[in-house]
Amino acid sequence: MVASRVVGVVMGVACVVAGVVLAVVMLVLFSNNKKETEEGGIMSGRQKQGTNTNEAEAIDFLGRYDREAGQMCNKFMEASWNYNTNVTDFNKRVMLQQQMIWSDFHRTKWNEATNFAWKNFTTPTVRRMFSFLTVLGKAALPRDKLKELTGLLQEMKTTYSVAKICRYDARLRRLPSGDYDYDAEFEADDDNQIGCIPTLPLEPHLTQMMANSRDPDELRYLWRAWREAAGKPIRQKYLRFVELSNEAARLNGFSDAGEYWRSDYEIDGFREEVEELWQKLSPLYQQLHAYVRAKLVEKYGEEVVPRRGPIPAHLLGNMWAQTWTNVLDITIPYPGRTSVDVTNALRIQGYSPLAMFRLAEEFFTSLGLEPMPQTFWQRSMIQKPTDREVVCHASAWDFCNGRDYRIKQCTEVTMEHLVTTHHEMGHIQYDLLYRNQPFIFRDGANPGFHEAVGDVLALSASTPRHLQSVGLLGNVDDSYETDINFLFAMALDKIAFLPFGYLMDQWRWEVFSGDTTSSNLNNRWWELRLGVQGVSPPVPRTEEDFDPGAKFHVPANVPYVRYFVSFVVQFQFHAELCKAAGHEGPLHRCDIYRSVKAGRLLRNVLSLGKSRPWTEALSVLTSGRTNKLDVEPILEYFGPLRTWLESQNRGELIGWRENEAIVLQVTRSNASLITGAVLAVIALVLLVALVIIAFRRCRRGGNKNFNTASQGS
Numbered sequence: 001m002v003a004s005r006v007v008g009v010v011m012g013v014a015c016v017v018a019g020v021v022l023a024v025v026m027l028v029l030f031s032n033n034k035k036e037t038e039e040g041g042i043m044s045g046r047q048k049q050g051t052n053t054n055e056a057e058a059i060d061f062l063g064r065y066d067r068e069a070g071q072m073c074n075k076f077m078e079a080s081w082n083y084n085t086n087v088t089d090f091n092k093r094v095m096l097q098q099q100m101i102w103s104d105f106h107r108t109k110w111n112e113a114t115n116f117a118w119k120n121f122t123t124p125t126v127r128r129m130f131s132f133l134t135v136l137g138k139a140a141l142p143r144d145k146l147k148e149l150t151g152l153l154q155e156m157k158t159t160y161s162v163a164k165i166c167r168y169d170a171r172l173r174r175l176p177s178g179d180y181d182y183d184a185e186f187e188a189d190d191d192n193q194i195g196c197i198p199t200l201p202l203e204p205h206l207t208q209m210m211a212n213s214r215d216p217d218e219l220r221y222l223w224r225a226w227r228e229a230a231g232k233p234i235r236q237k238y239l240r241f242v243e244l245s246n247e248a249a250r251l252n253g254f255s256d257a258g259e260y261w262r263s264d265y266e267i268d269g270f271r272e273e274v275e276e277l278w279q280k281l282s283p284l285y286q287q288l289h290a291y292v293r294a295k296l297v298e299k300y301g302e303e304v305v306p307r308r309g310p311i312p313a314h315l316l317g318n319m320w321a322q323t324w325t326n327v328l329d330i331t332i333p334y335p336g337r338t339s340v341d342v343t344n345a346l347r348i349q350g351y352s353p354l355a356m357f358r359l360a361e362e363f364f365t366s367l368g369l370e371p372m373p374q375t376f377w378q379r380s381m382i383q384k385p386t387d388r389e390v391v392c393h394a395s396a397w398d399f400c401n402g403r404d405y406r407i408k409q410c411t412e413v414t415m416e417h418l419v420t421t422h423h424e425m426g427h428i429q430y431d432l433l434y435r436n437q438p439f440i441f442r443d444g445a446n447p448g449f450h451e452a453v454g455d456v457l458a459l460s461a462s463t464p465r466h467l468q469s470v471g472l473l474g475n476v477d478d479s480y481e482t483d484i485n486f487l488f489a490m491a492l493d494k495i496a497f498l499p500f501g502y503l504m505d506q507w508r509w510e511v512f513s514g515d516t517t518s519s520n521l522n523n524r525w526w527e528l529r530l531g532v533q534g535v536s537p538p539v540p541r542t543e544e545d546f547d548p549g550a551k552f553h554v555p556a557n558v559p560y561v562r563y564f565v566s567f568v569v570q571f572q573f574h575a576e577l578c579k580a581a582g583h584e585g586p587l588h589r590c591d592i593y594r595s596v597k598a599g600r601l602l603r604n605v606l607s608l609g610k611s612r613p614w615t616e617a618l619s620v621l622t623s624g625r626t627n628k629l630d631v632e633p634i635l636e637y638f639g640p641l642r643t644w645l646e647s648q649n650r651g652e653l654i655g656w657r658e659n660e661a662i663v664l665q666v667t668r669s670n671a672s673l674i675t676g677a678v679l680a681v682i683a684l685v686l687l688v689a690l691v692i693i694a695f696r697r698c699r700r701g702g703n704k705n706f707n708t709a710s711q712g713s
Contacts (some may be wrong), residue, residue: 006617048134048278050115055126058116060585062129062438065109069439073400078104080395083154084408085381087161087389092154099150101140103379126612129440132610135263140251141244149244156234156241156555161391165206168218198229202319202386203392203410211317211326216304220538220664223314228364231550238549239518242511257510261559265446266613271509273629274561277568278502278532279459281495282630284638287485287645288495290533290652291317292324295331308653313529320551320583321535322500324492333488333644334481338464340489342472343414349471353382353411359470360421363457367592367599370432372425375404384410393552394420396427398442402435419458420494445605445614448565453606455566456573461592462490469593487588487641494567495638499533501564506532507548508560522547525634536661569618571633576621577601587637648689 052058079098083091110133118130125421138149197400200206206222213219245257253261262270289311296305296315304313317326324331328341346356355381357372365371384392393407407424411417430453434442437670444450464486467473476482507528510516522545529535541547575587581595592598605621615627635642 021317037275047327049113049117049130051397052116054116055121058118058126058130059123061112061116061444062126062440065113065133066439068105069109070400070402070456072102072105073439074404077397077399081399081406081408084391084395085385087158087391090156090224096147096150100143100147101619103146103150106136106139109133110139118192128611129438132440135252138248139246141248145244149248152237152241152244153555153557155551156237157391159234160230160549160552160555161393162389163203163226164200164201165222165225165229166196167200169196170217191650199393202226202230204412206319208412210314210319214299214330216300216312216315219314223319224539226319227545227547227550229556231546231548232544233309233557234549235521235544235546238546238554239521244388245557246512256512256514258505258512261505261561261607265565267615274502277629277631278498278564281568281634284635284642285498286534286654287497287642287649288491289644289656290649290654291332292492292496293656294381294649294652295329299330301542306657306660306664308532308657309662310534310656310658312538312662313535314538315640316496316535319580320500321533322497324496325489328489330491332490332494333484333491333648335480337485338473338476338482340462340464340467340473340486341415341419342467342567343416345472346415346418346573351413353409353413354415356413356418356421357382357407357425359418360425360461361463362503363593364420364425365593367602368597369429369603372428373403373432373538376406376428379404380406381408382411389431393556394424394583396424396433398428400439400442405431419455419462422458422461423451423454425459426452429453430606433603433606436607437609437611441609441611445610445612445617446565447458447559448569449563449617451562452567452570452573453602455570456577456602457592459490459570459574463589463591464689466591466593469591483586483640484644487638490588491638491641493502494634498564498567501560501567503528503532504548504551504553504560508554521541530658530661532657536658537663540663544694568629568631568634571637572618572630573602573621573632574637576623586641587633675676681703 013624040647057705076095076098079091079095082094113130113133116130118127118134121130123128138146141149147265155543200209208225208265209222210219213222230439242257249257249260252260254263267273293305293307293311297307298312299305300315305315311321313321315327316324318324325341332339351359360371381390390410392410394407396409397406399405405428407428409417409420409424427450430444430450431442455545464473464476464482468476491563507516507525510524511521522541522543525548526537526541529537537547551633574590577592577595577598578587578590579594581590581598583592601621605617608617608620618629619627
């Protein structure tokens, strides 16, 4: 009897093990079979070529492609614009349909391009065009997976764009412990919880509140609530999106999507080069960090901001702590001296968003560059509509026909948005200057170049002398104090951003490569934020959270290292344009406004588009002195500020101790705790029941087999 039971148990365990093994084997076989039989997937490899050596036929093909691609691209851009400026299910369906048509076009042209033995052609321009055409991108995926990928992308963007939170209400939504009831906006189970209808979107409400509030409790609430609404819901979608993106990259001959992204820079060792640039810039950032932290300690006290630890991320005036310009009022070195924040002047003088755009355009035309086309003013969305949902994130649009260019921006009358206006118009200026290139070359020399153009002009447009010349500042003196105030304000934008611009894609590259997995997705994000940037979450984070997803570029799948590159290269541009303009004196005082010579140099570089590698474009800019990214101009620009910061930071810790971060616990309501406990018990009971049922069924099967085997013997 005992022996029979022992054998039954052994057989039962064996059955479970065998079942698991069988399931794994079947899964592997199914996976392999699926890979072999899936229709539509194309293993394109990198820059595949065929056997047709007729270069004249190839040039004729490129001509047809150029005409057809412009038309197809225009249809997709129109559908995408309609959705982004009016977020509806109908517009989303139309956009996804056009995206599939656009992808089908790419696949068709890829098939034609890869028939040519293009690597042996004699014309360098022709070879370069084919080198881009023969990388298929995400269109290499099977059609069903391509539809899934594009659908996931739009779902994530929509979640982000329409996310709203409840208003902070400290009086009504307090728990008996005194802490704020963070769960009240999601559930209202008892009298202690006050439910609400979320009404506050990121733009303009949350952005303004994060910029202007100096209440740590309110800022902590806004910080957490936005991540609950925008980041957390897309976590699982993003993991699937990563799988599909990696599959597409591998079909194109890359190891993962991160390597595919980095290929845009056309150099070996790009990742290592970015790391080297950051290491050279980090000491300046750490000086700025130490000074701002000390000022925040003065404002909030050491119970809120640790004197030697990382800065709590909700206190820096920005939802992501990526720029710190909105805390200038509590950190400015010399209060009462000239400040370059002209927000009040813009409002007092009655500037509208349209007037801000006209002001930015006038800077470009003063250099002899292009005015905005009439269609730009007729079709752009430069204010947030009140009658529909839109994707507010500022962006510049090229409609691929050489005539239609637009900006989508929910403009507020602030200094920050004036700079953003220059930035976005810089994209359009770049588009205009390379519009006569073939379609394939109508892009930036590298993604960072495109981001840098508008910022280069903003470096001049932000100087006190320039702001005085356009009537936004009164009397400006050239005192040391004015210089430091100006450089400090610029550093809160340019230098504070550098670690965030660096780490965003460090994190994504690790996710794509598999070094960061679903088990440490959010934890790794905060390891980087703490280690590289020196900021900490104001409340505890877990793997249920997905804080990277609360930043637009993650759900929208926009590579981010381009901004880090742009913040380096824009100062290289600035230094060279200042030389062309004949500027003498400190680099930070240079204003290239009305310099036709500087405009001519900029035109020569930008009109190349992507027809030449970016290293050659940089060589044109520097008259052959360098073709590499170089931090010396940015260090020269901020040199006087660095010296001043070092003198101010005597006695301060330069850097931060991660273990001294102040992360306040979130007290949950009793109802939430009880609900969580009940759900946990139910889940445990169900799990035990399933195990018992499975075990009994498998054991009966095992005993039956044992008895049959005994009888047969």
